[in-house]
Amino acid sequence: MSSFWRSRLDIAIFGQSHAPGIGMTLDGIPAGETIDMERLQAFLKRRAPGRFPWSTPRKEEDIPEFICGLVNDKTCGAPITAIIRNTNTRSVDYAQHADIPRPGHADYTAHVKYDGHQDVAGGGHFSGRLTAALCVAGGICLQILERRGVTIGAHIETIAGCADRPFDPVSVDAPTLKSLWEKDLPTVEDLAAGKMIEEIGRVRALGDSLGGSIECAVVGLPAGLGNPIFGGMENRISSLAFGVPAVKGIEFGTGFGAASLWGSEHNDPFYMDGNAVKTRTNNHGGILGGITTGMPLIFRVAIKPTPSIAIEQQSVSLSKGEPDTLAVKGRHDPCIVPRAVPCIEAVAAIAILDAMLDN
């Protein structure tokens, strides 16, 4: 267990925020799949910084260079490796974090783990920037899934108490999901997005930050994907989702809401829809016994507020063993939830293509 994820697909995520680059290797993709580079780039753009007035001003173009695995934009069966250059490297901004760890960040744990040898610049290997590499892998999987009739989309469910309308877990469909891809702040209701933007602006002015939650849906899935016990769709998805730095929780279907339901409410009755077996409700979120039922697969993740805030915070000097304070300099993204949306779609795409190929 590490920066490698291994299942039917194998993925290596590498890089540090201020190293020469970041990237990924993805192995196990069938040969002969065309990758539409423009669409991939459009997908990556949704994660890239700089789309909002409040975004971190670091303007990485996030254009992956494919080192191998493709011939004329078609997969050739060999592992696919892409790197993304870091153009803003070796900043001095981060020198102090080696000694005074930022609350809520991995500065302290990396220090303990790597005995002071960690790359502290920009959060090193722990930076959210690494999710650009995850999105390259996921973006490739998304295109392949789409050709197989599977559509994935996610929206911001809440930011700071502003809630979007949740997906209808039974009738959510591909057009709804696709429409979200076009939005800067993907919400089902535009009104919700407006309120969220307002709230983010207000909190940002105070030098603070916000968390939120994301709901993701997958439609067009066949029944029968996934395996029991440790090979379930929940295990696969969550083992990837917690690779997105800010994720602190995940739930499938009704999730934590199921804790307060009765069996008669929570059980989803089966019925025949023509020749297809379906359920009338979808508390199970499209997964029973770890295996897809063919109903929309639905999950939600919790995103913690960006830990880098301008407000002065209490910390310690590791070298002196004394209390110290710090205020994170530079403009930081006051809310990374919108940028996390494609990362969650990427996670879902990888897990589902993985299970599909594993069948």
Place this chain on the structure above:
Amino acid sequence: MSSFWRSRLDIAIFGQSHAPGIGMTLDGIPAGETIDMERLQAFLKRRAPGRFPWSTPRKEEDIPEFICGLVNDKTCGAPITAIIRNTNTRSVDYAQHADIPRPGHADYTAHVKYDGHQDVAGGGHFSGRLTAALCVAGGICLQILERRGVTIGAHIETIAGCADRPFDPVSVDAPTLKSLWEKDLPTVEDLAAGKMIEEIGRVRALGDSLGGSIECAVVGLPAGLGNPIFGGMENRISSLAFGVPAVKGIEFGTGFGAASLWGSEHNDPFYMDGNAVKTRTNNHGGILGGITTGMPLIFRVAIKPTPSIAIEQQSVSLSKGEPDTLAVKGRHDPCIVPRAVPCIEAVAAIAILDAMLDN
């Protein structure tokens, strides 16, 4: 990905509810560790059915037979395998589920996945009974961790709206956790347990069932366990936790609560406690960047209501492709949350010992 979990420790979980037996193989445990069989048995008893008036009357003794890996109750470095015999096998009760899948169960997905060849009796490989094997693995890990100063305990946080007092994430300690081990219905407040018992009794009389949530804490952990990206403690724990059939959600630290906090609230300030670096609050749940901080590791899981209920439910006949109804016969556990508590402790123990040996 399957019924094998592989990391620094390797685990295979095997068996079906009505096969000759179930069991587990655990590889990677250091040689020379004494396993106290009485304590292990006491741990397994917490998961076993039959402790409550409402429990399923299936009275499996759940006494593991160790096939190998131990010499005079001491680990010898070889893989440890234990089997638990199923004494109530090949029941005819389940014949109908092969054709009329129970809502909320894996009957339907297993049918699709295995093309009708699945073992339908008692839920087969998808049965909650398999968690007895997981608890054997976890119980071994718990004893080894305890010798290294790590204590794990969990309580029922909610059942049907009856809420127990949550752990204090900063000051929760080993004595508190150990005291929970002794309780049939492990809650911090005895009053909460009383209410839960009452509610379970009421719902059971109606032929219905209840879900709930469990909070687990780990104390005495060193800082520095776990790895970035896919090797984080959250990834390890969740990839195991979703192996417990009824788990539908997991969150670490403040979890979904973090979604509505501001950074200044959520960030946990560091301070020096003598020579130790600690945090004043513990929204991070003892994990930053996937790696332990040394603060209590806290997580919660959602447990869905037992799907097997006496009330008549709508389903379909798979052979006829027509609607049909079913009422699950036999007395079923109206709430498996109490029995899931040691399973969650087992999951935590495996993930933590795994990370500790991986360091």
Place this chain on the structure above:
Amino acid sequence: MSSFWRSRLDIAIFGQSHAPGIGMTLDGIPAGETIDMERLQAFLKRRAPGRFPWSTPRKEEDIPEFICGLVNDKTCGAPITAIIRNTNTRSVDYAQHADIPRPGHADYTAHVKYDGHQDVAGGGHFSGRLTAALCVAGGICLQILERRGVTIGAHIETIAGCADRPFDPVSVDAPTLKSLWEKDLPTVEDLAAGKMIEEIGRVRALGDSLGGSIECAVVGLPAGLGNPIFGGMENRISSLAFGVPAVKGIEFGTGFGAASLWGSEHNDPFYMDGNAVKTRTNNHGGILGGITTGMPLIFRVAIKPTPSIAIEQQSVSLSKGEPDTLAVKGRHDPCIVPRAVPCIEAVAAIAILDAMLDN
């Protein structure tokens, strides 16, 4: 890396020679495959001791008990676990080996590895007896492969300078391979077997032992199995083959013989046989670039002489740090090559079914 082998199929081998039992768990086998128990037992019998006058007198019946994974002898999709009871356990014969390690055995390395906690009785987890578990896994795979038109057979190529006629690497066929299954001492030429038996008898009378080599062939294979680099058929087979304790070398096709050939001799010309692409010679042993060509897959393994011999040998007392001598008591198998033959077939079967399912 351990006693678990993980690929598309997952295998756990467990047990010690004098523990209550040994066994295996095999996961990833498709559901709906019938396992003919009589044929499996016949396969295991080929490995079992006691077939020869010189065999170790330990008469284990080696009858696996299937704990799970089968319903009416048909795979149900769940992991398959079988255990074999050890009937001759906790012997005192081996007590001295804890202190005076047998030359050529794992006594010493196990002592260092497990710090004196290893199970020394009968070689513990290092015993050749563990290959009975491997043969259960392999025997299952063999039956499934046969239904897919793939036949595997092996013969003793040499014992003590007595050489059998090697397979014709181009024309070796299923009937030839199957005929070997029936023979106690599987050789192509019966004359060779006679000489080998004579030589084994002679050496046994002297209290000594013999090594040998085994050649294995797989016919009926489709082209395209296996993967490049670390996923090649050679990697898969060898990573399993060295799990058979006495194996000290492996070669594919012309193998070490290729070292002294020229390219023009070693390259196998392609030709069309009807619509099929074939090669006129088969120096490549059915594998190019790690991937099967469809020609017979051929490999050979070297088996070292049984290290347990009656002759007095020089060793040391680990407790005293002084020279000491030992003579291994009891009758030991003077040549385990015949019993290793089905083990090698098992290895081939697992690797090939693994690659076939991985396609």
Place this chain on the structure above:
Amino acid sequence: MSSFWRSRLDIAIFGQSHAPGIGMTLDGIPAGETIDMERLQAFLKRRAPGRFPWSTPRKEEDIPEFICGLVNDKTCGAPITAIIRNTNTRSVDYAQHADIPRPGHADYTAHVKYDGHQDVAGGGHFSGRLTAALCVAGGICLQILERRGVTIGAHIETIAGCADRPFDPVSVDAPTLKSLWEKDLPTVEDLAAGKMIEEIGRVRALGDSLGGSIECAVVGLPAGLGNPIFGGMENRISSLAFGVPAVKGIEFGTGFGAASLWGSEHNDPFYMDGNAVKTRTNNHGGILGGITTGMPLIFRVAIKPTPSIAIEQQSVSLSKGEPDTLAVKGRHDPCIVPRAVPCIEAVAAIAILDAMLDN
């Protein structure tokens, strides 16, 4: 199983011969290890083409660019990724091989496996060029092992019947091994190298090629590395070694020679050398039960002759399904054995550091 190797260390090898680049990611290396870039480059140079008059004239500089994992040439705990640019790409030389597969090459199997989508240029992902990436990983491991007192060296044992003096398996030492690093054609006896050079020149003039064998030794190893069954040193090493395209066989210690020995000859007597347990002979090649004894670890690999030869060969046209001939154009390396030597050292280094960290 694929182009990823996963154990305690994780390695991904990526690239195709004529893609923009090749490279590797190596995860699990401890933080704080200095990598001497000059020494690494010197190691890679031993594998690079162009050192001999007969070498392929493709003059790749093979200078890895480190994308991440190092800070000031020191490991920071994050995965290490290096890429090597291909400067001679998209040649038209290889167009015909897509249709007329070269005997002895992976052209045909890649065609079947990837259904015509494989990258045929320069052998694609199957090219020996990929071993440059393996050598980057191995070169890093070698430096780390050396700081821990472990030295690895290999020599050409045979080329075309010209045999070098084998290592003395008991007394081979670090200075001997290091002296081999300096030699273009690493042999123990310079006379042997002279004869080999002569023979290679002669065969090259005929448009043909030569195979050979390599012997590798590891000294300074502690006892106790490796695991039983599938985690043995033989399994680890061989699962990597067959990742070097031309390797067709591997043997440990006396290897295939053991097949004709008696137990009394093959067993290596233990004795005390001061406080250390040693063996008087070393037929076991430093490994018993998969675990190191502390004696020199010795293994040999067979290298097949370069399949690309100028002589006209028989093949088929895959599109026409008819016989056809081909003569591989361009000057090809008539003997890649010298360049394979550092690859085999790399394989040993990875496997040993892996086992060492796994302890």
